[in-house]
Amino acid sequence: MTVALQIAAAVVFTAALYAGCTWLRGRLGLSLAHPVLLSVVAGCILFSLLPPAWLDGYIAGSAPIRWMLGPATAVLALPFFRKRAVLAGHPVPVLAGVVAGVVSTVAAAWTVGSLLGLPREMLGSAALKSVTLPVALGLSELAKLDDGMTTLCVFVAGLTGSAVGPSLLTLIGVRAPLARGLALGTLSHAIGTARALEEDPLAGAAGVVALTLAALLMALATIVWVAAS
Amino acid sequence: MSTRWAVAAVQIAGLCLFFAGCQWAAARLHLPVPPGLLALVLLLGALLLRVLPEGAVAEGGDLILKVLGALFVPPGIALVRQFGLLRAHGVALVITLLTALFVGQIIAGKVASHWTRESAR
Numbered sequence: 001m002t003v004a005l006q007i008a009a010a011v012v013f014t015a016a017l018y019a020g021c022t023w024l025r026g027r028l029g030l031s032l033a034h035p036v037l038l039s040v041v042a043g044c045i046l047f048s049l050l051p052p053a054w055l056d057g058y059i060a061g062s063a064p065i066r067w068m069l070g071p072a073t074a075v076l077a078l079p080f081f082r083k084r085a086v087l088a089g090h091p092v093p094v095l096a097g098v099v100a101g102v103v104s105t106v107a108a109a110w111t112v113g114s115l116l117g118l119p120r121e122m123l124g125s126a127a128l129k130s131v132t133l134p135v136a137l138g139l140s141e142l143a144k145l146d147d148g149m150t151t152l153c154v155f156v157a158g159l160t161g162s163a164v165g166p167s168l169l170t171l172i173g174v175r176a177p178l179a180r181g182l183a184l185g186t187l188s189h190a191i192g193t194a195r196a197l198e199e200d201p202l203a204g205a206a207g208v209v210a211l212t213l214a215a216l217l218m219a220l221a222t223i224v225w226v227a228a229s
Numbered sequence: 230m231s232t233r234w235a236v237a238a239v240q241i242a243g244l245c246l247f248f249a250g251c252q253w254a255a256a257r258l259h260l261p262v263p264p265g266l267l268a269l270v271l272l273l274g275a276l277l278l279r280v281l282p283e284g285a286v287a288e289g290g291d292l293i294l295k296v297l298g299a300l301f302v303p304p305g306i307a308l309v310r311q312f313g314l315l316r317a318h319g320v321a322l323v324i325t326l327l328t329a330l331f332v333g334q335i336i337a338g339k340v341a342s343h344w345t346r347e348s349a350r
Contacts, residue, residue, distance in 0.1 A: 010303070014299060014302050014303060015299060017302060018298060018299040018302055022298075034298075035298055036298045036299075036301050036302065036305065039298075039299075039302045039305070040301075040302060040305030040306060040308065043302060043305070043306035044305075044306055044308055044309050047306060047309045048309050048312065055306075055307075055309055055310070058303070058306065059303065059306075059307055062303035065299075065300055065302075065303050066300075066303055066304065068245075068293075068300050069265060069300050069301075069304075070248040070251075070252065070264055070265040070268060071241070071244040071245050071247070071248040071265075071268070071293060072265075072293050072294070072297055072300055073263075073265030073266060073268060073269050074244060074247065074248055074251075074265060074268035074269050074271075074272045075244060075272070075286065075289075075290035075293050075294055076269055076294075077269050077272040077273035077276060078276075078283070078286065078287065078290045078291070078294070079294070080273060081273065081276045081277065081283065082283075084277070090345065090348060092344050092347070092348055093341045093344035093345045093348055094341070096340050096341065096343075096344045097337045097338075097340050097341025097344070098337070100336050100337055100340035100341075101333045101334070101336060101337025101340075102333070104332055104333050104336040104337070105329045105330065105332060105333025105336075106329075108328055108329040108332040108333065109325055109326070109328075109329035112324065112325045112328045112329060113321070113322075113325040113329075116318075116321035116324060116325060117318075117321065118318055118321055118322060118325060119314070119318065121314075122314065122318055122322055126322065126325050126326055126329065129326055129329070129330070130330070130333065133301050134265060134297070134300075135263075135265070135266060135269070137301075137304055138263030138264075138265045138266055139263060139266075141263065142261070142262075142263050146307070146308075146310070146311050147304035147307050148304060148305060148306070148307040148308025148309070148310060148311050149308065149311050149314070149315075150304075151301060151304050151305040151307075151308065152305070152308055152315075153322075153326060155305075156323070156326045156327075156330075157326060157330050160326075160327060160330060161330050161334060164331075165334050168331060168334060168335065169334065169338045172335055172338065172339065173342075174338035174339060174341075174342045175342075176341075176342055176345045176346075178341065178345050179338055179341035179342040179345050180338065182337060182338070182341040183334045183337040183338035183341060184334075186333070186337045187330055187333045187334045187337060188330075188334075216266075216270075219262075219263070219266050223261050223262060226261065227261055
C-alpha cells in the first residue's frame with residue numbers, strides 16, 4: 001500500500017469511527033459513553049482481532065492526525081484567554097487550589113503505584129492522568145511513555161472524576177462554585193470542566209483556567225523530571 | 230457561511246504553520262519542551278500581550294477544538310500494544326488512579342474553598 005493510501009484509509013477510518021460513536025452516544029444518552037472512549041474501545045477490539053500488520057499500518061497512516069495534536073494543543077490558549085478574568089479576580093484561591101491538587105495527586109499516584117509494584121511506564125502515565133489529553137500526549141512522548149496507556153489514564157481520571165467528583169466535593173463540604181470548578185478542572189481536565197459547567201457558569205470558567213494551569217504546572221514538572229533522570 | 234469556512238481554513242493553515250515553526254525552533258535550539266506546549270505558551274503570550282487579536286485565530290481555533298476528540302482516537306487505539314501489561318497490572322493501575330484522583334480532588338477542593346473564604350473576608 002502506498003503511503004498516501006495508508007494515510008487516506010487511516011483518516012477515513014478514524015473519522016467514520018468517531019462520527020459513528022458520536023451518533024451512538026446521542027442515541028444512548030449516557031454521559032459516561034464519551035465518543036472518544038467508545039471509539040478507542042471499538043478500535044481496540046477490532047485491531048486485537050486483526051493481524052498485527054493492520055495495527056502497524058493504521059498507526060503509520062494516522063501520523064498526520066497525531067501531528068494535528070500540536071496545533072490543537074496551541075489553541076487551548078483560546079479558552080484560557082477567554083476566561084482569564086477568573087484568575088485575575090481570584091488569584092490566590094485559583095493558584096493555591098491548582099498547585100495543591102497537582103502536587104497531591106502526583107504524590108499519591110507515585111506512592112500508591114510504587115507500593116503496588118507498577119512498572120515505570122505505568123507510573124509515569126498515572127502521574128499524567130489529570131493533564132488535558134493534547135498536553136499529556138506531548139509530555140508522554142517527551143518522557144518516552146506509551147501513548148495508549150497515557151490516553152487510558154487520562155480517560156479514567158476524566159470520566160470517574162466527573163461522575164463521582166461532584167458528590168465527593170459535596171460530601172466533604174466544598175460548596176463554593178469556584179472551588180468546585182477548580183477541583184474538577186485540575187483533576188479531571190476538560191471532561192470535569194464540562195461537568196462543572198453544568199453546575200454553574202463560574203465553576204465552568206474556573207475549570208477552564210484550572211485545567212490550563214494544571215497542564216502547564218505538570219509540563220514544567222515533567223520537563224524537570226526528564227532532564228534530571 | 231462559506232466565508233466563515235474560508236476564514237477558518239486560512240486560520241487553521243496559519244496555526245499549522247505556527248506549530249511547524251515551533252517544532253523547528255524546539256529541534257534547532259534543542260529545547261526540552263514538547264513543541265505543542267511551546268506553541269500554547271507563545272500563543273497565550275501573544276493573546277495576553279495583544280500582539281495577536283483573538284479574532285485572528287478564533288474561527289480556526291474553535292473548529293479545531295470542536296473536532297479535538299477525533300484526534301485522540303489513534304493514540305488511544307495504540308493501547309492494543311499494551312494489553313499484556315494491562316493484564317498483569319490492570320487492578321493495581323485502577324487502584325492507583327482512583328486513589329490519586331480522589332486525594333487530589335479532596336485537597337484541591339478543600340484548599341480552594343479555604344482561600345475563597347479567606348479572600349472574601
